[in-house]
Amino acid sequence: MQDQKHALSFQDIILALHRFWARQGCVILQPYDMEMGAGTFHPATTLRSLGPKPWAAAYVQPSRRPSDGRYGENPNRLQHYYQYQVIMKPSPAEAQELLLASYREIGLDPLRHDFRFVEDDWESPTLGAWGLGWEIWCDGMEVGQFTYFQQVGGIAVDVPSFEMTYGLERLAMYVQGVENVYSLRFNDAEGPRALSYGDVFLRAEKDYSAHNFEVADTDMLMRHFGDAETECGALVGRGLAQPAYDQCIKASHLFNLLDARGVISVTERAAYIGRVRALAKACAEAWVAGEKEHG
Amino acid sequence: MAEFFLELFSEEIPARMQAAAAEQLAKLVGAQLAPLSPRDVVAFGAARRIAVTATIAAEVPASASEVRGPKLAAPPQALEGFLRKNGAAREDLVEEDGYFLLRRNLPSRPAGELIAGEFAQALAGFGWPKSMRWGQSGAFTWVRPLRRVVCLLDGAVVPFTLGPVSSGDESEGHRFLAPGAFRVNSAAQWREELRARFVIVDADERRERIRAGLRAAAEDKGLGVAEDAGLLDEVAGLVEWPVCLIGAIDPGQMALPPEVRELSMKVNQRYFATRDAAGTPAPYFAFVANIAANDGGAAIIAGNERVLRARLADAEHFWAQDRKQRLESWLPKLDAVTFHAKLGTQHARAGRIEALAREIALALGADAAAADAAARAGLLCKADLVSGMVGEFPELQGIMGGYYAEASGEGDAIAGAIRTHYQPKGPSDEVPSGVVSAAVALADKIDTLREFFRIGETPTGSGDPFALRRAALGVIRIVLETGLRLNLMPLVGAEVFDFLIERLRVKLRGEGKRFDVLNAVLDAARDDDLTRLIARTEALGAFLASEDGANLLAAYRRSTNILRIEDAKDGPHEGTIDPGLLAEPAEIALADALEAVGLEARRRLEDEDFAGAMRGFAALRAPVDAFFDHVTVNAAGAELRRNRLRLLARLRDVMHRVADFSKLEG
Numbered sequence: 001m002q003d004q005k006h007a008l009s010f011q012d013i014i015l016a017l018h019r020f021w022a023r024q025g026c027v028i029l030q031p032y033d034m035e036m037g038a039g040t041f042h043p044a045t046t047l048r049s050l051g052p053k054p055w056a057a058a059y060v061q062p063s064r065r066p067s068d069g070r071y072g073e074n075p076n077r078l079q080h081y082y083q084y085q086v087i088m089k090p091s092p093a094e095a096q097e098l099l100l101a102s103y104r105e106i107g108l109d110p111l112r113h114d115f116r117f118v119e120d121d122w123e124s125p126t127l128g129a130w131g132l133g134w135e136i137w138c139d140g141m142e143v144g145q146f147t148y149f150q151q152v153g154g155i156a157v158d159v160p161s162f163e164m165t166y167g168l169e170r171l172a173m174y175v176q177g178v179e180n181v182y183s184l185r186f187n188d189a190e191g192p193r194a195l196s197y198g199d200v201f202l203r204a205e206k207d208y209s210a211h212n213f214e215v216a217d218t219d220m221l222m223r224h225f226g227d228a229e230t231e232c233g234a235l236v237g238r239g240l241a242q243p244a245y246d247q248c249i250k251a252s253h254l255f256n257l258l259d260a261r262g263v264i265s266v267t268e269r270a271a272y273i274g275r276v277r278a279l280a281k282a283c284a285e286a287w288v289a290g291e292k293e294h295g
Numbered sequence: 296m297a298e299f300f301l302e303l304f305s306e307e308i309p310a311r312m313q314a315a316a317a318e319q320l321a322k323l324v325g326a327q328l329a330p331l332s333p334r335d336v337v338a339f340g341a342a343r344r345i346a347v348t349a350t351i352a353a354e355v356p357a358s359a360s361e362v363r364g365p366k367l368a369a370p371p372q373a374l375e376g377f378l379r380k381n382g383a384a385r386e387d388l389v390e391e392d393g394y395f396l397l398r399r400n401l402p403s404r405p406a407g408e409l410i411a412g413e414f415a416q417a418l419a420g421f422g423w424p425k426s427m428r429w430g431q432s433g434a435f436t437w438v439r440p441l442r443r444v445v446c447l448l449d450g451a452v453v454p455f456t457l458g459p460v461s462s463g464d465e466s467e468g469h470r471f472l473a474p475g476a477f478r479v480n481s482a483a484q485w486r487e488e489l490r491a492r493f494v495i496v497d498a499d500e501r502r503e504r505i506r507a508g509l510r511a512a513a514e515d516k517g518l519g520v521a522e523d524a525g526l527l528d529e530v531a532g533l534v535e536w537p538v539c540l541i542g543a544i545d546p547g548q549m550a551l552p553p554e555v556r557e558l559s560m561k562v563n564q565r566y567f568a569t570r571d572a573a574g575t576p577a578p579y580f581a582f583v584a585n586i587a588a589n590d591g592g593a594a595i596i597a598g599n600e601r602v603l604r605a606r607l608a609d610a611e612h613f614w615a616q617d618r619k620q621r622l623e624s625w626l627p628k629l630d631a632v633t634f635h636a637k638l639g640t641q642h643a644r645a646g647r648i649e650a651l652a653r654e655i656a657l658a659l660g661a662d663a664a665a666a667d668a669a670a671r672a673g674l675l676c677k678a679d680l681v682s683g684m685v686g687e688f689p690e691l692q693g694i695m696g697g698y699y700a701e702a703s704g705e706g707d708a709i710a711g712a713i714r715t716h717y718q719p720k721g722p723s724d725e726v727p728s729g730v731v732s733a734a735v736a737l738a739d740k741i742d743t744l745r746e747f748f749r750i751g752e753t754p755t756g757s758g759d760p761f762a763l764r765r766a767a768l769g770v771i772r773i774v775l776e777t778g779l780r781l782n783l784m785p786l787v788g789a790e791v792f793d794f795l796i797e798r799l800r801v802k803l804r805g806e807g808k809r810f811d812v813l814n815a816v817l818d819a820a821r822d823d824d825l826t827r828l829i830a831r832t833e834a835l836g837a838f839l840a841s842e843d844g845a846n847l848l849a850a851y852r853r854s855t856n857i858l859r860i861e862d863a864k865d866g867p868h869e870g871t872i873d874p875g876l877l878a879e880p881a882e883i884a885l886a887d888a889l890e891a892v893g894l895e896a897r898r899r900l901e902d903e904d905f906a907g908a909m910r911g912f913a914a915l916r917a918p919v920d921a922f923f924d925h926v927t928v929n930a931a932g933a934e935l936r937r938n939r940l941r942l943l944a945r946l947r948d949v950m951h952r953v954a955d956f957s958k959l960e961g
Contacts, residue, residue: 074612076605090430093440096306110471114584114595116533119309121425132427132439134307139598140564140582148429148440160428179601265631 021058029059039085051291066260069209075180091162128154153284241287248279310532313340348482364395411455468492508539534585613683649674652738672712818955834905868940
């Protein structure tokens with residue numbers, strides 16, 4: 001790896017991606033203020049990929065996967081991590097070239113590394129969404145996921161979007177040549193207050209692992225799931241698509257927590273996923289109806 | 296004649312679809328360009344393109360056509376319909392023999408017109424397993440965004456549009472090593488130009504390059520590469536410019552079971568395993584990059600080594616965690632795993648397999664200790680389904696159970712039986728040997744067959760979601776390949792037994808053997824001991840292939856034909872032969888021979904000496920031939936005739952002890 005000591009810090013990678021995608025005309029959004037399992041859940045991706053209007057956005061989204069908690073002991077797994085998400089509608093003809101240029105921007109030269117587009121059919125059962133695309137491999141490492149959206153919320157998209165997701169920690173580990181996520185240099189290692197990823201997140205990983213697996217009140221979570229479901233339906237009824245969708249995101253995260261607590265049986269699992277999908281579908285329909293109405 | 300060339304250049308096509316797409320493209324040329332008599336059709340499939348070239352006629356030759364229309368007397372609507380359908384006018388028609396006739400001379404048509412017309416239209420409906428729309432595609436779909444179409448006829452562009460793309464003469468080489476477009480003027484120049492631009496467009500050539508490259512890379516370290524044809528094919532579809540490299544495996548991670556390490560390498564990373572001179576797994580992996588990197592591949596190797604280290608660290612975690620518990624302690628967890636909604640949990644299934652494995656082991660003559668071992672292995676064989684490792688790598692089910700049984704001190708026989716109980720997994724997979732392993736593997740499959748038949752989930756023409764055909768074939772192969780003597784009927788029941796026989800027929804047919812022989816044997820005796828059944832079948836097959844056999848079969852048919860006709864008059868002609876009525880020497884000789892051969896056949900069949908029984912039949916040939924040469928069956932005397940017909944019936948019945956010869960074909 002070329003000169004990994006001078007490789008970009010974690011935050012510099014984010015800043016470099018922001019600058020790059022801003023130049024491509026994306027609005028740079030801030031993370032959505034709700035707990036969610038992946039950057040795709042952000043309404044800037046799900047809702048905006050529907051309807052005919054052009055759209056382009058890039059943002060970082062904290063992603064929560066309660067079952068992936070390892071009490072800070074696994075060097076590769078986290079229950080909270082960052083995804084960098086890009087969405088462009090319609091998908092630009094040069095999407096692949098843009099993507100490769102973005103990797104160059106953070107220090108991965110495709111003449112020195114082995115970049116590949118490996119078949120990956122993306123599907124989100126909870127969002128009722130699917131698309132075709134690839135995993136992006138760099139030297140055998142998956143450094144991103146590239147999808148042309150075909151369906152979202154059970155609705156075939158009017159205009160296919162291009163969606164790119166970078167797993168930021170994994171990408172940064174590769175760029176910095178680090179084998180433990182907690183040793184990532186978060187900011188400038190030679191600056192006045194050098195901090196590692198562990199300095200920022202290790203305590204939280206331990207505490208949240210205990211919360212996700214041992215402590216979270218499952219009765220309360222189930223109640224909240226039901227509340228979110230009801231509220232979502234009421235809001236859809238009033239045509240308030242995004243507030244309704246907030247409740248769908250909430251229900252999805254509550255389900256993930258219940259799943260981590262191990263209180264959902266295999267058969268119930270499919271039923272819960274179906275309930276969330278029904279919410280996503282209703283929200284997507286409400287969104288599309290609103291877009292047509294507002295022109 | 297003209298050279299036709301077509302390249303469809305797109306974003307990366309999934310490796311598994313390339314070969315079939317190339318084949319489909321060749322077929323499309325054959326079918327759609329048939330009026331141009333295409334020959335030398337060659338198709339190519341690679342990561343970013345499919346292409347085809349052919350020699351075709353420069354034009355569709357002129358031809359005459361004649362279509363008969365309605366009767367002259369038909370109502371005017373019929374005539375109007377006919378004219379509309381054929382795009383013709385009334386004055387184009389002639390009247391002949393009471394009908395309207397449309398005679399047309401079709402002028403010759405340039406090849407380009409057919410290509411840009413019907414061919415391009417058919418191309419738009421190309422059948423990808425999964426296709427998609429993109430930002431510029433409108434309603435048109437392709438496997439991934441289609442970027443360029445090159446279509447040439449003797450070097451000149453044939454203009455048409457395919458979705459959002461207009462055909463032209465520009466293609467592209469390697470994405471990174473030779474960016475930008477180049478002009479194509481012939482198929483040969485295209486191939487050479489691509490090679491200069493770091494693309495090997497022929498899949499076989501890529502595969503051979505990779506095979507040789509991997510071997511050379513491994514030889515540098517004094518190693519060999521573990522063969523894996525499927526992986527080789529896949530990798531050949533992932534790269535346009537294969538560069539073979541070799542990386543080191545962390546020595547500490549060589550302590551993992553090789554199956555675990557090599558599966559992770561293959562499934563997650565598409566790496567090839569290496570072997571030392573003794574054939575033992577070596578601490579290196581071989582792999583294929585798509586680029587000759589500007590640092591000689593150092594960064595690529597370092598990166599891949601690091602990725603593998605992380606992958607195997609995951610596996611090491613499961614390996615360590617799983618071995619902290621005894622295999623047995625996972626059984627209660629199987630209660631939470633549903634096998635099938637109507638068939639209960641995996642725990643219930645394990646209990647059934649436990650009982651069945653014991654029953655089979657005893658039927659196979661195992662002693663009490665071996666029967667206990669089979670039952671124990673049956674009970675534990677599904678426990679690894681809830682282990683961390685199998686959760687991560689479902690392909691390792693059984694194999695991990697074997698390791699964990701060993702680690703739990705279950706002993707070699709039980710561990711071995713668990714390890715192999717899914718076998719044979721495919722046609723090239725080995726069958727388990729030894730009474731304990733065979734009993735458990737049979738119990739697993741028989742339980743599956745019995746249970747799914749019980750709830751009516753049997754295979755249909757289109758689908759076999761529970762792989763019951765594979766399970767049945769597994770039972771057949773285990774029994775036959777290890778020569779087990781087992782009466783299957785009490786274990787499986789009539790319905791499953793019929794299914795087994797049906798699969799046995801398919802298997803024999805697949806091996807190019809005569810399955811009518813099996814039918815003939817089965818109809819003589821419904822034998823549920825497959826080993827004996829096949830021994831009978833093979834002995835009969837060998838006999839029929841001999842001259843004596845063919846001759847006797849002819850005599851049998853002659854006899855049964857006569858009997859069929861005569862029985863219709865006043866039959867059946869069964870009963871004891873009256874020795875007093877035997878007049879001619881030839882009929883006396885035949886009666887004696889039948890007596891002797893009948894006794895002999897009975898004794899040999901009891902001894903299961905089927906070849907011997909058949910050899911005995913050979914002795915019938917001469918007397919049978921002599922009988923038909925010298926004896927008139929339909930003799931004048933009624934008693935004489937009846938006795939001779941009884942003689943023929945006796946011949947048939949003696950032969951039927953071995954097989955129903957009427958079921959034989961040919």
